[in-house]
Amino acid sequence: MKKDQLIKSLIAGLFSAITIGALTYLTYKTTFGLFLIASFGSSMVxxxxxxxxxxxxxxxxxxxxxxxxxxxxxxxxxxxxxIYITIPISVGLGVGLMILLDVTHPPAGGNPIIVIIGSVSYDYLLSPIILGSIIVLVFGIVINKFVLKKKYPQKWI
Structure with missing residues (x-):
């Protein structure tokens, strides 16, 4: 294993744990609501x-x-x-729309499965999706740009 690869993996693991840790803390140790979804773990990669x-x-x-x-x-x-029909329909529509609208984020492809299995309400869009995504992005921008000194984001729009 190359030294650069080892360092990259340790940094990615550490900052993934910190970001997911913040979302987990907000979800389980405060009364602010739900901030954590499984696909955010894949977003860390x-x-x-x-x-x-x-x-x-x-x-x-x-x-x-x-x-x-x-x-x-x-x-x-x-x-x-x-459910065995709505899940594939929603995943297919979601993936197709992400590609069509140029907002493809592979981990998000699993969100319709989470939504349908969990029978979530419209409130789910606010918390955890909008608020959780904003927190993920704040951590990602601060850590990548200011801590790791990477050119992130590459583009905003």
């Missing part, structure tokens, strides 16, 4: 391991999570079909 990737840019992280979660909620509430 891109945000800290590959911040130069187009999939790791703020626009993609925020709108990818928002769009796919919204699709899941809409399908859940307006398509009265069995």
């Amino acid at each position: 891109l945000l800290y391991g590959f911040p130069e990737s187009p999939f790791a840019q703020p626009k993609n992280i925020f709108f990818g999570h928002f769009l796919t979660s919204a699709v899941g909620i809409i399908v859940l509430n307006f398509i009265p079909l069995p």
Whole structure:
């Protein structure tokens, strides 16, 4: 293993733990609400391991999570079909729309599954999706740009 690869992996792991730790603390140790979703864990891989990737840019992280979660909620509430049909429909729609709208964030592809299995309400879009994504992005920008001195974000829009 190369020294650079070892350092990159340790840094990505450390800052992923710090970011997810903050979301976990807010979710379980405060009364502010829900801030944590499983797909944020996958977002850490891109945000800290590959911040130069187009999939790791703020626009993609925020709108990818928002769009796919919204699709899941809409399908859940307006398509009265069995779960084994609504899940693939919502994932397909979410992935297709992310690509169409140029906000592709691969970890967000799982959000419709989370939404439908959890039978979440519209409030889920505010917390954890919007607020959690904003917190993830604040950590990502501060850590990548100011701590690690990387050119992040590569582009805002």
